Amino acid sequence: MNPFTYRRATTAPEAAAAAALPGHRLLGGGTNLVDLMRKGVEHPETLIDVTGFSQQIELTPGGGLLIGGAVRNSALAAHPQVRRDYPLLSRAVLTGASAQIRNMATVAGNVMQRTRCTYFADPAASRCNKRVPGSGCDAQGGFTRYHAILGGSSACIATHPSDMCVALAALDATLHLLGPDGPRALPLSEFHRLPGDTPHLETELRPGEIITGVELPPPLPAMRSAYRKVRDRASYAFALVSVGACITVENGHFAEIRLAFGGIAHRPWRATRAEAALRSGPATPEAVEAALKLEFAEARPLDGNAFKLPLARRSAAALLAQLIGETA
Known part of the structure; x- marks a missing residue:
């Protein structure tokens, strides 16, 4: 060091x-x-x-929740209002890392964490375009069990490791940023970039900007939410596939649905195609299956992670079936 x-x-x-x-x-x-x-x-x-400020969790005038960037992950997961109104978020945070790490990690740091790709973390022996632009990607043709099936490129197939960010994407969270041009807000779903030809540019953060907080919209009436994580061992492991969902069902139809995946892309993957196909439609297993096929139509699995495609679809279908059952 x-x-x-x-x-x-x-x-x-x-x-x-x-x-x-x-x-x-x-x-x-x-x-x-x-x-x-x-x-x-x-x-x-x-x-x-930067842990000396932005440690508050407070109601917004509109009835949402503003979470300071320096709030510890453990405090976020344990907050009574988060547990009551946004259980998806509390659950996602608790599935990440160990209790000791959650006691140290901050909300803004979790959003900004970098990939856990083994090739990225091995500067002595591996080429990585994210670490050294233009050097190549040794993950291509290498060990790809934990790599992306959506949104990757020839320059990078790494995945974003955050559980919390998958939940925030499903909750329509907004990031509050501060920089030389003053404050601005940006939807979390637009913050992380896909790799393209510039995988070293990971976010839309401008020079000199910082994350000061995360804002959650007010919970929808009768909304049900949940988070599911599939991993190689029961704890202290990154997701092979994770799914976060929020739904409201009225008269057997999806009045609202938000769906996000982790472990399958360079950023938390908001399933906008599946959402559009399901919104206002029947809350049935057949409709869910068709929407998930549409969402993953452009997936490009690799030899080492082809299992992720059926795993992601089945995990999402099971989670949505659980939530639909809770609303009945």
Whole structure:
């Protein structure tokens, strides 16, 4: 690990100003960044601790919830209003990592975490376009069990590792950002980029911008939500496939549906095609199956992860069947 300096930021504008400086990186819980520093992937000259502000969870005037960027994951999962109104989010957070890591990790850090691709994390022996643009991708033709089946490119087939972000995508969350041009808001579903030819550009964050909070819209009346994660072992493992869903059913039809997947793409995958096909339609297994086939029509499984395609469809169908049953 290279030598670095450390200091604290006490306000969001101070942190944003520091984020614009060369060689400076923001430090929340450090559960991803410090790990990458140890592996030689990240080489910051200065770490700016941003855990001294934005730690509140509060109601918005419209009845939603504003979650500060420095809120710890464990505090988010345990918050009474999150558990009551957004159980999908609480469940997703609790399936991620260990209790010790959740006690350290922050909400903004979780959104910003980088891929857990083994080739990305191995600078000594592996080529990675995300780590060194233009160097190549050793995941292509390599071990691909944990890699993408949707949205990948010849330059990168890594997946986004967050459980929390899948839930936030399904909940229509909005990120609050602060930068040199002032504050702005951006839907979480538009924040993470697909790799294309520039996999090293991972988000729509502008130079000098930071995440100050995450806003959840008010829960819909009679909305049911759930999160399901399929992994190689029962705990402390990243998702092979995960699914988050929110639905409202009226008179046997989907009045509203939001569906998102994890473990299958470079970003949390919002299933907009399936949603459009199901919204206002019958809440039946046949309709769900047809919509999921449409959503995955452009999937490009690899030899090592072809199992993800049927696994994702079956996981989503089972989760939606569970929620439909709860609304009956």
